[in-house]
Amino acid sequence: MEGAMDDVRIRETLALAWERCPALRTRMEEAGLALEDIRGEEELARIPVLKKDQLGVLQTQAPPFGGLLAVDVKDLARIFVSPGPIFDPQGAVPDYWRRAQALEAAGFGPGDLVVNTFSYHLTPAGFMYDEGLRALGAVVVPTGVGNRELQVEIITKLGITGFVGTPSFLAALLEVAREKGWGPGSFPIRKALVSAEPLPSSLRNMFQDEWEIDTYQCYGTADVGTIGFECSQKEGLHLAQDMVVQICDPVTGEPLPPGQVGEVVVTLLSPVYPLIRFGTGDLSKFLEDSCPCGRWASPRLAGFMGRVGDAVKVRGLFI
Ligand SMILES: [Zn+2]
Structure with a gap:
């Protein structure tokens, strides 16, 4: 995702999450960040990554959604349970996961x-x-x-x-x-x-x-829904709408250039569950060439390339 319009959506989503999601506000304040510091995708990387296992901890501390849900629980459509257990909300809108x-x-x-x-x-x-x-x-x-x-x-x-x-x-x-x-x-x-x-x-x-x-x-994942999908070329995954995907160093959270393998970090531009800089724990990389289908301008992901735990063990091989 890129461009001024997307930066506007990032700012809007962050403002909403800052207001309604105390766990996001705490994470930013602990990193010395104010809401105004994040103007768009470039500054997003200053927000520390929320790892998936931390999500479980937050949910235990502040059940059921760890201070990360932007709507009242009774306004959800369904609640699902991933291993952990981790609760996953479904907002009351059609095709909530953008599948x-x-x-x-x-x-x-x-x-x-x-x-x-x-x-x-x-x-x-x-x-x-x-x-x-x-x-x-x-x-x-x-x-x-x-x-x-x-x-x-x-x-x-x-x-x-x-x-x-x-x-x-x-x-x-x-x-x-x-x-x-x-x-x-x-x-x-x-x-x-x-x-x-x-x-x-x-x-x-x-x-x-x-x-x-x-x-x-x-x-995709249970937490953030659809992340990428194949077009008729079947070579790499186009990025789904309503999210920012970054490939980041699994240790520092710094975005990596195309071609380098790192953790898939997602920012969900959702008024229901605005997960910001969520570390999926999955490894992938951005492909460097554009897709011949020409249908979507966004960069493509190479697909699932393993889990972060594996990468840290053999870090030199990947990064
Ligand atoms: Zn394509």
Whole structure:
């Protein structure tokens, strides 16, 4: 994200968070920062990174959202629970996690019947996709996790056109489908958006070449929702809207230039949950070239490249 308009949104979000989120205010004041010190993306890096494990600590100190929620708890739509436990809010707005843009880039839209094989319990993954698909006008069949034989029956009886879930679960479904006598010509799924796991190119090739399922990846977290997604080039992840993504030195929090691997640090420009400089603990890097699709001007992420703990151990290798 860049430009004067984005800096305005950063200032607006910070002003709101300063007013309503005492934990953000404390973090800035402890770093000797006043609200006026942050004029845009460049100065954002002066705010210390909030690591994911610190989020759990803050939530324990000031339950349930650690002084980081900008609305009243009773104005939320849902509350989810990540391992920790860490509570994740869903604001009462359509497509709260901004997943529709990733689905649209993967070719999902009106007329699609989609099995949503992510869990709808505790984790927000199921609802993230559900809301995004509904925002696009697609029909959702909330099949959730497991029940492979039943899922294959549902897919073939309903003429399901799209799959969302993990790549390994899609592979497992296709294995059952093959056992039941279905093949690329008869099995109806034609598109897939996968996340939550790496997608090896061997698996993508199998989905696409063998089963004719056009397969895309999406990347996000339970805390901040969609971060990046693939376009038709399938080379790197375009950045999602309504957030600032920085790749930072995992130790100092300093932004790193394109090509260097660091922690994915997200600032969520949300009036509900304005997480500022949130350290996801994931490693990635910005790609140095622009995407031939020309659809989005923003830089692209290389995708998930490991966890920060691994990088610190072998820091010389990465940085
Ligand atoms: Zn592109």
